[in-house]
Each structure stands twice: as structure tokens, then as C-alpha cells.
Amino acid sequence: MKKSSTSVQELPGAAVRRPTPPPAWQPRTDPAPLLPDPEPFRVLGTPAAAGADPALLLRLYTELVRGRRYNTQATALTKQGRLAVYPSSTGQEACEVAAALVLEDRDWLFPSYRDTLAAVARGLDPVQALTLLRGDWHTGYDPHEHRVAPLSTPLATQLPHAVGLAHAARLKGDDVVALALVGDGGTSEGDFHEALNFAAVWRAPVVFLVQNNGFAISVPLAKQSAAPSLAHKAVGYGMPGRLVDGNDAIAVHTVLAEAVDRARRGEGPTLVEAVTYRMDAHTNADDATRYREDAEVQAWRAHDPVKLMERELLERGVLDEDGVRKAAEGAEAMAARLRERMNADPELDPMDLFTHVYAEQTTQLAEQAALLRAELEASADPASGDAGSTGGEAAGERR
Amino acid sequence: MTTTAVKPATMASALQRALRDAMAEDPTVHVLGEDVGTLGGVFRITDGLAAEFGDERCTDTPLAEAGILGTAVGMAMYGLRPVVEMQFDAFAYPSFEQLISHVAKMRNRTRGAMPLPITVRVPYGGGIGGVEHHSDSSEAYYMATAGLHVVTPATVDDAYGMLRAAIASDDPVVFLEPKRLYWSKAQWSPDEPAAVEPIGRAVVRRRGTSATLITYGPSVPVCLEAAEAARAEGWDLEVVDLRSLVPFDDETVAASVRRTGRAVVVHESTGFGGPGGEIAARVTERCFHHLEAPVLRVAGFDIPYPPPMLEKHHLPGVDRVLDAVARLQWETES
Numbered sequence: 001m002k003k004s005s006t007s008v009q010e011l012p013g014a015a016v017r018r019p020t021p022p023p024a025w026q027p028r029t030d031p032a033p034l035l036p037d038p039e040p041f042r043v044l045g046t047p048a049a050a051g052a053d054p055a056l057l058l059r060l061y062t063e064l065v066r067g068r069r070y071n072t073q074a075t076a077l078t079k080q081g082r083l084a085v086y087p088s089s090t091g092q093e094a095c096e097v098a099a100a101l102v103l104e105d106r107d108w109l110f111p112s113y114r115d116t117l118a119a120v121a122r123g124l125d126p127v128q129a130l131t132l133l134r135g136d137w138h139t140g141y142d143p144h145e146h147r148v149a150p151l152s153t154p155l156a157t158q159l160p161h162a163v164g165l166a167h168a169a170r171l172k173g174d175d176v177v178a179l180a181l182v183g184d185g186g187t188s189e190g191d192f193h194e195a196l197n198f199a200a201v202w203r204a205p206v207v208f209l210v211q212n213n214g215f216a217i218s219v220p221l222a223k224q225s226a227a228p229s230l231a232h233k234a235v236g237y238g239m240p241g242r243l244v245d246g247n248d249a250i251a252v253h254t255v256l257a258e259a260v261d262r263a264r265r266g267e268g269p270t271l272v273e274a275v276t277y278r279m280d281a282h283t284n285a286d287d288a289t290r291y292r293e294d295a296e297v298q299a300w301r302a303h304d305p306v307k308l309m310e311r312e313l314l315e316r317g318v319l320d321e322d323g324v325r326k327a328a329e330g331a332e333a334m335a336a337r338l339r340e341r342m343n344a345d346p347e348l349d350p351m352d353l354f355t356h357v358y359a360e361q362t363t364q365l366a367e368q369a370a371l372l373r374a375e376l377e378a379s380a381d382p383a384s385g386d387a388g389s390t391g392g393e394a395a396g397e398r399r
Numbered sequence: 400m401t402t403t404a405v406k407p408a409t410m411a412s413a414l415q416r417a418l419r420d421a422m423a424e425d426p427t428v429h430v431l432g433e434d435v436g437t438l439g440g441v442f443r444i445t446d447g448l449a450a451e452f453g454d455e456r457c458t459d460t461p462l463a464e465a466g467i468l469g470t471a472v473g474m475a476m477y478g479l480r481p482v483v484e485m486q487f488d489a490f491a492y493p494s495f496e497q498l499i500s501h502v503a504k505m506r507n508r509t510r511g512a513m514p515l516p517i518t519v520r521v522p523y524g525g526g527i528g529g530v531e532h533h534s535d536s537s538e539a540y541y542m543a544t545a546g547l548h549v550v551t552p553a554t555v556d557d558a559y560g561m562l563r564a565a566i567a568s569d570d571p572v573v574f575l576e577p578k579r580l581y582w583s584k585a586q587w588s589p590d591e592p593a594a595v596e597p598i599g600r601a602v603v604r605r606r607g608t609s610a611t612l613i614t615y616g617p618s619v620p621v622c623l624e625a626a627e628a629a630r631a632e633g634w635d636l637e638v639v640d641l642r643s644l645v646p647f648d649d650e651t652v653a654a655s656v657r658r659t660g661r662a663v664v665v666h667e668s669t670g671f672g673g674p675g676g677e678i679a680a681r682v683t684e685r686c687f688h689h690l691e692a693p694v695l696r697v698a699g700f701d702i703p704y705p706p707p708m709l710e711k712h713h714l715p716g717v718d719r720v721l722d723a724v725a726r727l728q729w730e731t732e733s
């Protein structure tokens with residue numbers, strides 16, 4: 001480094017002035033307890049698994065099996081044109097299921113666009129949960145019914161909502177916790193930052209679960225963030241960061257349960273990063289071979305969240321072959337029912353376009369609604385020449 | 400819904416009074432924003448609220464507009480009525496994602512299951528000598544977003560009545576406060592109690608026969624002044640204060656233009672792609688056969704808001720309004 005030729009003290013005639021030191025700086029929070037462990041937390045395959053509650057294990061397992069089947073069924077429905085698009089969470093079922101099961105009824109789940117499965121595992125009607133992706137309406141359910149916010153398509157924008165809701169609940173004296181889901185790519189958005197900062201400053205009872213599945217569409221994590229881990233980001237806000245193996249359903253449930261308890265006790269938010277992998281393409285419309293090697297996908301297959309759980313439960317005798325078969329049958333029945341219900345054309349009322357824009361319809365919208373109604377009536381009326389004849393003829397006649 | 404309120408002296412104190420009355424009447428009303436607590440906001444609109452209602456009802460937030468509006472969404476989801484303060488017009492832009500993607504759409508996307516009664520207060524417009532980013536007229540951006548109400552008071556009475564109505568509304572309302580009128584004194588209907596009525600109605604501020612000046616917010620006093628000045632030329636101008644841009648009161652506006660046969664739209668935001676184009680088109684569609692001249696617009700220039708020493712050249716003033724009126728070229732009575 002180049003040295004400056006003269007320092008202030010050397011300037012001729014300059015009095016040597018030492019600045020008064022500022023008041024001693026203290027870190028406001030000891031960062032050490034906030035730091036994530038370097039290795040993701042694991043339970044499956046370790047002695048700790050023996051301590052897990054068998055009833056919870058069986059529930060997790062059943063939901064994992066159903067979840068996997070749900071993912072494959074929904075993807076199949078896109079091929080049949082029954083679903084406009086489906087972002088599969090195959091490979092990430094442990095996160096989805098644990099997020100749903102860790103919450104009490106009164107708690108709220110804030111899913112991102114990939115988290116249909118978490119919503120279904122929380123009890124939402126599978127067809128209603130697919131409304132957005134089917135394209136017949138935006139949100140197909142009343143969010144208050146199961147306390148699941150609408151699936152959010154703009155990334156990370158649902159995170160401040162979770163903070164605001166949790167904050168409001170606490171102000172009202174309700175011990176409600178909000179759990180918000182976001183992807184690794186979503187952590188780069190400004191709303192992620194603002195939500196974490198608000199949550200920490202307000203000590204809001206909220207838990208953020210990042211599903212780090214390696215990619216944001218085609219962009220790998222290394223091009224997304226230079227942080228040591230996404231969980232490390234928590235420290236800068238003054239909340240604990242936790243790293244967990246996202247394919248280990250018991251581990252995810254354990255870490256989330258701790259974070260939820262902490263939030264409920266009034267000790268503030270936690271950021272959990274679950275390290276997992278998206279086995280399918282980004283959506284059915286994406287070609288994942290353009291940006292990742294098959295070898296990588298194969299390596300993750302050995303760490304399949306459903307198989308990991310199944311092996312553990314079989315080895316420990318919590319589950320037997322009969323149980324495996326029953327779970328598979330249950331999942332199959334769910335898939336068959338979903339197929340059947342999705343095969344019916346949804347009944348849509350075009351006049352709904354105007355019904356829910358404002359509490360009270362404006363005169364402008366009332367005029368536009370009248371226009372559409374007239375169009376609908378004209379096309380339903382055979383005398384108008386439109387219905388019954390082919391569009392081309394009708395248009396030709398008019399010209 | 401009509402309430403009687405002690406007459407506040409200025410628009411700023413009327414707004415403050417409206418917030419206090421709303422908070423006192425309804426415990427679900429929460430105020431949040433930057434510096435709204437201890438300081439009372441940079442314009443002191445929230446002065447005293449934190450002291451009176453506590454900092455959980457009037458909350459100094461971190462400095463983050465998307466975060467402020469985004470958390471307000473969650474609060475509204477849980478049954479609160481957040482009133483958000485954006486510090487200045489051009490600093491609301493970071494919150495547009497939340498406003499457009501969620502605030503405006505939540506009722507619609509959930510088929511009415513999740514309305515969001517949020518009021519977003521935005522001090523807007525120029526004329527106060529502010530440096531860059533402190534004088535934008537952003538109403539066209541808000542107007543272009545379905546699902547939002549967009550209103551702006553021009554009088555002290557309306558500041559009170561319309562803010563009460565905005566907070567009471569079950570829909571999100573962008574409440575634009577013409578900051579150069581903050582210190583204007585009560586000058587209309589000083590003896591009557593401020594009326595709180597649902598949003599959406601325009602009012603005729605001045606009756607006239609020669610032409611209609613259609614305007615809102617900071618340009619209302621300009622148009623009233625122009626109308627007075629025009630009397631010397633023998634023009635009797637009617638002035639319509641829109642008060643609400645969304646929804647738009649076509650009826651009051653069209654009735655006025657049908658009476659006068661001529662119209663000039665006056666606002667200080669840019670003309671190109673600005674509110675005036677929409678208003679002129681609506682008037683033309685409804686009043687074509689009554690019009691004796693094209694609908695003219697007097698707007699700010701199509702430039703980024705100028706530095707304070709030049710803003711007087713940009714803002715439509717009385718002379719520019721009178722010039723437009725002259726361009727309406729009516730046949731003289733003689």
C-alpha cells in the first residue's frame with residue numbers, strides 16, 4: 001500500500017489534536033449463540049432417532065408417502081392439460097410435511113408458489129389448493145379456514161405478511177406463530193431482508209424456513225449468495241440461524257418445533273435453512289438438463305427423504321411391510337380421487353371477474369359488468385347468430 | 400355516517416385529528432411508518448399519537464417501505480386496520496411491489512375472503528421547495544392499479560372527513576395528501592361540521608356557466624383563484640374538485656360539463672400518460688354532443704420533477720389555466 005507523504009501531525013504548525021474517543025461500542029447481541037452449526041442437523045440414522053415419538057414418526061411417514069404421490073400425480077395432470085403448471089416439490093417433501101405438521105391449528109402458514117404440498121398436508125382440500133396452478137382462479141380457498149395464506153407467486157413478498165400477522169396476533173394477546181416458506185433464490189430479494197429485519201426488531205413470533213434446493217430455476221446457489229450459509233444471514237439481524245438436513249423429516253420437524261416454541265414463548269424469530277434438493281425440473285415446463293448434471297441428481301437419489309424415513313422406521317420396527325403397503329395404498333387412493341376430481345371441468349362464472357375487486361362495485365365496473373353480461377347473453381341466445389353456428393360464419397355474416 | 404368534529408385550523412391538524420379520532424373509536428386502527436412515533440412524522444401529522452395510544456398503536460418502523468406495507472398486509476389479515484405513512488411521494492416506490500401485487504389484489508384473488516382495509520397516506524406534489532424525490536405527483540401509477548381507491552383532499556374539511564372515510568373503508572385506500580396545502584387554513588364551509596361520507600363523490604366548489612375546470616388536490620386552490628381572476632374577462636368558470644380519482648365520479652363531472660359545454664382538466668402531475676388524459680377521454684365520451692370545444696389539459700411538463708428554484712415554471716398556475724380557458728375559443732356573447 002502506498003504511504004501518504006505527510007501525516008496530519010507532520011504538517012508544519014498543525015497542533016496535534018487527538019479526537020476524543022467515541023463511547024465504547026458494544027455488540028447489542030452476542031453473536032455466538034445465533035450462529036448456525038457448520039453441519040446441518042441430522043436425526044435419521046443417528047442414535048438420536050431412537051428418542052423420537054413413534055406416533056409422530058408414523059404421521060410424518062404417511063404424509064411423506066402421500067406427498068410424493070401427490071407430486072407425481074400433479075405433474076401427470078399437467079401432461080393431460082388438467083393443470084396449467086406444477087412446480088413439483090419432489091425431493092423436498094420432508095420440508096413441506098414438517099412445516100405443515102409442526103404448526104398448531106391456530107398458527108398460520110405462509111407458502112411460496114412451490115408449497116402446495118405443505119398447504120395440503122395442513123389439511124387443505126387438494127383440488128382447492130391447486131386452483132392457482134389450474135388457472136381457474138387465483139386462490140381457491142378461504143385463507144382463514146386453515147390459516148394458510150394464498151400461495152405467493154412474487155418471491156419473498158409473503159414474508160413481511162407473515163411478520164405482520166404474527167405481530168398483530170401478539171398485540172391481540174393470541175399465542176399464534178406464523179411460519180413462512182421461501183426458496184434459496186428468494187433470500188436475495190429485498191423483501192426477505194426487510195421481513196427478517198422487522199421480525200427481529202419487533203421480536204415477532206415468526207419462523208422463516210428456507211428450502212435451499214440448490215437452484216433458483218437454473219441459477220445455482222453459488223451464483224445466488226456468497227454467504228457461508230443462508231442460515232448465517234440470521235446473525236446480522238440478531239436472530240438465531242439453524243441449518244438442518246432438509247431430507248430428514250424428523251430433523252426438520254425437530255428444528256422447526258424448537259423455533260416455533262421459541263417464537264411462542266415470545267423470544268422472537270428464527271431463520272432455518274433446510275439443505276435439500278429439487279429432484280424434478282423447476283416446473284413441468286422447464287428443462288433441467290440445461291443447467292445440471294445427471295450425476296448430481298443421481299447422488300441425491302440416495303438421500304431420498306421418503307426412502308430415508310422408510311428405512312429408519314423399518315429398521316426400528318415402528319413400521320413393517322404391511323404398514324408400507326397400507327401407506328402406499330392410502331396415497332394411491334388419494335391420487336385416484338384427485339385425478340377424478342380434476343377431470344371434471346371447473347364451473348366458472350365470468351361475472352365473478354367484477355365481484356371482488358372492491359367491497360362495493362364502482363360505477364365504472366358496473367358498466368363493464370353490464371357489457372360482459374350483454375355479451376354473454378348474446379352468445380347464449382341462438383337468435384343472435386353467434387351460438388350454434390361456427391365463429392367464422394358468424395363473423396363473416398356480420399362483415 | 401356523519402360525525403361532528405371540532406374544527407381544526409389547518410389541513411395538517413385536520414389529518415392529525417382524524418387519525419386520533421379513528422384510533423380512539425376503533426382499537427384495531429394502528430399507525431405505522433418512519434418517524435411517526437416520537438417525532439410525530441416529518442410533517443407532524445402523527446404528532447402525539449404515540450404518547451396517547453402507545454407505541455404499539457403508533458409504531459416507528461425500521462426504514463423500509465416494502466417492509467412497512469408488507470407487514471401492514473399481515474396485520475390487516477389478522478383483523479387490524481393499519482394506516483401506513485409513506486414519508487414522501489417518491490419514497491413510496493420501494494413499496495410498489497407490495498401495493499400492486501398484494502394490497503390491490505388480495506380481496507380479488509381470495510374471492511372476497513381476505514379484504515385488506517389498509518390506508519396508505521402519501522404526502523405528494525410540489526410547490527414546497529423540496530429537493531429531488533420530494534415533490535412527485537404519483538397518482539397516475541396508483542390509478543392504473545385496479546383494486547385501490549385513490550383519493551386526495553383539497554380542503555381542511557375534506558382532509559378530516561376523507562381520512563376518516565378512508566380508514567373506515569374495507570378496501571385499501573391510497574390517501575394522497577397535497578403537502579403544499581398542509582398549512583392551508585380552513586376556508587370553506589367553516590360553520591358546518593366536517594362530513595364523513597363514503598369515498599367516491601366529486602363536488603362543485605364554485606358554480607359557473609362558461610366552462611368547467613376539472614381538478615383535484617393541490618390544483619383546486621389554483622383553479623378557484625383562476626376562476627376569480629377570470630371574472631374580469633367576463634368568464635364565469637365552474638370548478639369541480641374530484642376528491643376521488645378512483646372511483647371516478649363521472650356523473651358530477653359530466654353534469655357540469657353538459658351545463659357549461661367546455662372543460663379544462665388541471666393537475667400538476669405530468670400530462671403525458673397522466674390522469675388528465677383519462678379524464679378528458681371520459682368527458683368526451685359522455686359529453687361529446689354538449690362540447691363546444693375540445694377538452695383541454697393543463698398539466699405539469701413531461702419532465703422529471705424540476706429542482707426547487709425552477710418548479711414555479713413547471714407547476715400549472717393561474718395564468719396557464721386562464722390561457723387554456725382562452726383557448727377554448729367560445730363565441731362571445733356580443
Ligand SMILES: Cc1ncc(C[n+]2csc(CCOP(=O)(O)OP(=O)(O)O)c2C)c(N)n1
Pocket residue numbers: 114153154155182183184185186187213215216217278282
Ligand atoms: C419477484 C419475482 N421475480 C422472479 C420470479 C420468477 N421466478 C419464479 S420461481 C423463480 C426461482 C425461485 O427460486 P427459489 O427461490 O430458489 O425457489 P425454488 O424455485 O427453488 O423453490 C423465479 C426467478 C418471481 N416469481 N418473482
